[in-house]
Amino acid sequence: MAAHMKESLSIFVLGASGDLAKKKTYPSLLELYLHDHLPTHTIIVGYARSPKTDAEFRASIESYLKTDDKNKKTQFLNMCLYRSGGYDSIKAMRAVSAEMLVLEQETGLAVQNRLFYFAIPPNVFIPTGRTVKEAAYSTRGWNRVVVEKPFGHDLPSFNEMSLGMNAIFPEDEIYRIDHYLGKEMVQNLLVLRFANVNFEPVWNSHHISSVVITFKEDIGTQGRGGYFDSYGIIRDVMQNHLLQVLSLIAMEPPVRCAGDNFADHVRDEKVKLLRCIEPITLADTVLGQYVGNDKEEGYLDDKTVPQGSVTPTFATTVLRIKNTRWDGVPFIMKAGKALNERKAEVRIQFKPAPGASHMFPNIDIPRNELVLRLQPQEAMYMKTNVKSPGLNTVAVSSELDLTYHERYANTHMPEAYTRLILDVLHGKQAAFVRDDELRAAWEIFTPLLHKIEEEKIQPLPYAFGSRGPPESDALVESNGFVYHQGDYTWAKSRSTSHL
Numbered sequence: 378m379a380a381h382m383k384e385s386l387s388i389f390v391l392g393a394s395g396d397l398a399k400k401k402t403y404p405s406l407l408e409l410y411l412h413d414h415l416p417t418h419t420i421i422v423g424y425a426r427s428p429k430t431d432a433e434f435r436a437s438i439e440s441y442l443k444t445d446d447k448n449k450k451t452q453f454l455n456m457c458l459y460r461s462g463g464y465d466s467i468k469a470m471r472a473v474s475a476e477m478l479v480l481e482q483e484t485g486l487a488v489q490n491r492l493f494y495f496a497i498p499p500n501v502f503i504p505t506g507r508t509v510k511e512a513a514y515s516t517r518g519w520n521r522v523v524v525e526k527p528f529g530h531d532l533p534s535f536n537e538m539s540l541g542m543n544a545i546f547p548e549d550e551i552y553r554i555d556h557y558l559g560k561e562m563v564q565n566l567l568v569l570r571f572a573n574v575n576f577e578p579v580w581n582s583h584h585i586s587s588v589v590i591t592f593k594e595d596i597g598t599q600g601r602g603g604y605f606d607s608y609g610i611i612r613d614v615m616q617n618h619l620l621q622v623l624s625l626i627a628m629e630p631p632v633r634c635a636g637d638n639f640a641d642h643v644r645d646e647k648v649k650l651l652r653c654i655e656p657i658t659l660a661d662t663v664l665g666q667y668v669g670n671d672k673e674e675g676y677l678d679d680k681t682v683p684q685g686s687v688t689p690t691f692a693t694t695v696l697r698i699k700n701t702r703w704d705g706v707p708f709i710m711k712a713g714k715a716l717n718e719r720k721a722e723v724r725i726q727f728k729p730a731p732g733a734s735h736m737f738p739n740i741d742i743p744r745n746e747l748v749l750r751l752q753p754q755e756a757m758y759m760k761t762n763v764k765s766p767g768l769n770t771v772a773v774s775s776e777l778d779l780t781y782h783e784r785y786a787n788t789h790m791p792e793a794y795t796r797l798i799l800d801v802l803h804g805k806q807a808a809f810v811r812d813d814e815l816r817a818a819w820e821i822f823t824p825l826l827h828k829i830e831e832e833k834i835q836p837l838p839y840a841f842g843s844r845g846p847p848e849s850d851a852l853v854e855s856n857g858f859v860y861h862q863g864d865y866t867w868a869k870s871r872s873t874s875h876l
């Protein structure tokens with residue numbers, strides 16, 4: 378019998394009535410179901426405070442479940458139950474657990490695994506954790522708990538949460554999701570760096586002049602300003618998603634990148650790297666907040682944002698890694714909402730080719746850049762200088778280009794959450810964040826966050842739909858990034874630029 382038929386699985390989605398559950402958790406569970414990654418005997422029980430019948434709950438998630446296969450969608454919805462109760466109610470949770478036990482026992486399978494997905498706000502993690510542990514843990518299989526950010530607000534609050542969670546669950550049962558670790562290009566980083574001969578020799582301060590990690594959204598807070606305002610862009614994406622990407626770009630080679638028990642090899646290297654990063658300073662940071670125009674409202678126009686808020690919706694900051702490989706190479710993070718485009722990318726800019734300016738006098742030769750575009754449309758391209766084809770002898774900036782949707786046109790690209798939930802089912806922790814990683818991450822960001830908040834630093838205004846405050850480009854430029862003003866355009870548009 379295949380392994381996934383020998384064990385039953387009960388998935389408890391705590392906070393099932395909320396936004397995250399609807400938009401991410403259930404659609405990813407459906408994706409796993411459609412691709413036959415859920416055990417044959419799977420039950421999904423949603424749990425939250427609001428009372429709803431199964432039918433009402435199914436109706437509330439139905440429109441978020443995207444598939445053309447109506448039969449499968451109905452079958453999936455029939456697997457989804459819903460029960461209500463308080464997050465600290467042992468009695469209510471026990472009743473749900475007893476009901477699940479009956480269904481598990483009906484399968485006749487001896488191994489009964491349980492996954493608890495915490496799609497709930499962090500202030501109820503600990504009471505929920507206690508309730509689940511006491512009232513719903515399986516005694517006949519594994520138990521795994523998936524938790525979502527934010528993992529604290531700063532170092533002291535993280536330490537408090539970590540103490541509370543660690544008193545309930547051992548580390549190998551906790552899966553802290555950072556969904557950026559589930560993105561295709563992020564998952565690709567280990568293979569790209571360590572399974573190729575060409576990158577590792579130049580992956581250091583001798584050849585790389587700067588690394589820019591960019592996150593841009595072209596929408597504002599859209600009524601979610603209440604949540605966003607107490608976090609700001611630094612906590613929302615930099616301290617977690619972008620720092621995870623940075624860690625994988627910059628860490629030393631792990632002992633193993635695949636096979637059994639490799640998770641801690643990778644996570645050990647990430648922690649080691651994070652501990653070499655100096656706390657960020659305000660002098661190395663530009664903060665911005667978007668203002669509206671005739672079409673779009675500004676941040677302060679969002680009714681859910683407190684009047685006069687100085688929360689940054691944009692930030693550029695420089696991280697300095699003090700180790701043998703990277704000393705002197707600025708790692709620049711840029712992130713913002715309400716900008717000119719939606720994009721997440723890593724841009725590794727190389728130093729000028731030695732002697733090139735002497736050999737090609739009066740020619741402005743752009744820097745080589747390796748660009749890893751995480752979204753939209755995954756791509757990896759190396760901006761490379763070549764002679765223009767034909768009789769002409771001028772140089773052109775071109776690219777060695779791997780565009781995923783062209784090269785892997787028929788490959789299914791799962792959602793980040795889908796890959797990560799599948800890893801949980803397989804007990805793989807490499808793409809989840811360990812407790813000590815988070816502590817090291819907060820150590821880098823907390824002094825800056827406290828300074829911004831204590832001194833109420835006023836962010837610079839930038840227009841909705843712009844590239845952010847111009848002071849950001851000045852900071853990036855002063856850290857050695859060279860923006861080539863030429864007219865390079867991607868070959869797709871069938872034009873090239875002459876140097």
Ligand SMILES: NC(=O)C1=CN([C@@H]2O[C@H](COP(=O)(O)OP(=O)(O)OC[C@H]3O[C@@H](n4cnc5c(N)ncnc54)[C@H](OP(=O)(O)O)[C@@H]3O)[C@@H](O)[C@H]2O)C=CC1
Nearest residue numbers: 589591724748756757758776778779780844850860866867
């Ligand atoms: N396979 C593919 O899909 C490929 C696509 N392309 C496309 O071709 C286009 C050009 O690519 P590329 O040259 O890599 O990217 P861009 O020209 O968009 O950006 C280059 C870098 O310069 C920064 N920048 C942009 N404008 C300025 C400015 N005025 N001052 C200072 N810095 C600036 C950008 O920052 P910021 O992001 O903050 O604006 C970015 O870091 C892009 O649309 C790219 O997606 C190229 C190659 C392959």
Ligand SMILES: O=C1O[C@H](COP(=O)(O)O)[C@@H](O)[C@H](O)[C@H]1O
Nearest residue numbers: 556557594613614618721752793
């Ligand atoms: O965690 C978050 O991420 C999203 C961006 O995720 P993406 O996969 O669409 O890039 C961001 O919009 C949100 O503010 C933040 O909390």
